[in-house]
Amino acid sequence: MPDVAVHHETVVPQAQQDITDGGPDMVQFVDGEGTRLERTPANTPYADIVEALTPEDGRSMYRDLVLVRRLDAEGHALQRQGELGLWPSLLGQEAAQVGAGRAMRSQDFAFPGYREHGVAWCRGIEPEQLLALFRGVDNGGWSPSELNYHLYTIVIGNQMLHATGYAMGMQRDGVVGTGDEERDAAVMAFTGDGGTAQGDFNESLVFAGVANAPLVIFVQNNQWAISEPNYKQFRVPPYQRAQGFGFPGIRVDGNDVLAVYAVTKAALDNARSGQGPTLIEAFTYRLGAHTTSDDPTKYRSAAEVDIWREKDPIKRMRGFLSQKGYADDAFYASVDREADELAVRVRTACQNMPEPSQERMFDEIYVDPHPVVEREKAQFLEYQAGFETEGAR
């Protein structure tokens, strides 16, 4: 029997990769201390986008990072106080979400998972609207078409296909590649590293590639899918997979808001102009638990978390602004004050959120009347009315 030569590409198995280092392919503009980096082969294609940003843009991005972190902290606290049933924290991922969210135009459409509070913020979703789902008074919390931000999707990866189909609809509507900046549009689909293992994720890449759809797939690789490390999810990093589906993949430092903004803007510009999809892997880290339901100390080391704490996206942006002289202590203090006000506002809104009427659970199941639902609603109301009559006696 002849020897069978099995050819392997020089892929470094994920298990042997350093999850604290994104490698030379990673696009980065600011280091851990906030120092602006020189041009590198990886960041050069995006340098013009970063250089076109003004000091005011930088301050505004910093403000978003701080406010989103505070919103997230408040969500976590509200869950601990029993006001929310669950909270999926974005702690550590602020730059990935703010950078991506700010690169979008109003006519673009985003399909989030359930952790994208920072993208929601950038789309103009009111922070208190994010709480309804987690407080259990609604399955959504906002109208998706008002601000082109779809409802959170809980089943991992489902939204990737909705995003792809929506992008295919944009193609059919002729809002891609017209050259009109106000009109041309694209879709962003968000998921995590765990989501890349799902069939729907991979099918969305197949469909988007085949259709050359105006889609930007944004994977927040926060290194952990609940308790499972990346090497349990994939053999090659997500950005390297895009090529197999026929379009570019880019790894960006997900804790560098300038880099994420630039890479996402470039990908969205390409998508809007008819050049098809891009997969962006934002290399970042989830500093907290997956949700308030799990305990990360059971599955990962404190040393690893400490390394990533040093890469904090807010500390980094503050360092950048200070080094450049774009912001002073008075600015930082004013942002902190604003964050305090936001926290009070979110907490108050949560506690004052009206309880939905009981019969609402029967509403909007179908567009046209459905006799079974109508009959059960009538029976429910009659049953409830019986209690009220008894109480009145």
Place this chain on the structure above:
Amino acid sequence: MAAQKMTLAKGINAGLRAAMEADPKVLLMGEDVGKLGGVFRITEGLQKDFGEDRVVDTPLAESGIVGTAIGLAMRGYRPVVEIQFDGFIYPAFDQIVSQLAKMHARSRGALRLPIVIRVPFGGGIGAVEHHSESNEAYFAHTAGLRVVACSDPADAYWMIQQAISSDDPVMFYEPKRRYHERAEVDLDPQSGSRLGLHDARVVRDGTQLTLLAYGPTVKTCLQVADAAAQEGISLQVVDLRSLSPLDTETIDRAVKSTGRAIVVHEASTFLGLGSEIAAHIQQECFHHLEAPVLRVGGYNIPYPPSRFEEEFLPGLDRILEAVDRSLAY
């Protein structure tokens, strides 16, 4: 337009064509629906006339087909998805029950997903495994979906158009072993009164017992009624047409008029549609019943190799035997 004689397959094809002509937002999607016209040729000729953007040959990925259809519907399109065979729908099950069925409720009415999923279903064509299943109960059990089944060419022509114009997601079951049955189809939209998408109908009147059926077993039950008539037994046959919602008014009226009922379907009887229908009749028609409600369906086994399907499927003899049992009370 005059009436034309055509097969059930052609009836659906003509209905799809009419819907596409009436509304430019209607899209057909699925594997092989373009040049080939689908494995059953239901979409034959439509890509030639409406183009590749409206009759979309998709990658071979059922979850992808349904999931992207959801996105297209959110963008204002009305996708009609073809699932090639009943047994291939399971990769799309998650998208259908987790997303398609629930999006309207999740968005508190802000989103509508007017999607039709066409499912050729049932056995009797000598196919290999996964090609002969009756999985309608899974979807009828899921709130947010409407589930219907056509049984003849005329009905198929109108029902598919009604399903496409519905703003709710509709699972549209097509009895594949009846695709080649021919009948008159009245193509004139102005003529006569038409049944609604969710109406059941009495397809044969009778006095002694009501057979309740849908899809492929409607014809089987009509054959049973013919055979019984030769023995002097008068059977009524109801084509349920809609499985969710069930037209319980028509069911109740029919069963009360005869006092006896048998539900006939190809799906396994255990927790099949017949279970729900029998329970409903027991609750609502109890004082009118002369005999317990019986069910004749597939056995509680996976759909067997095709050499056994004659025994598996509810045929004339098994249904007639049930009729005898009912009449013996």
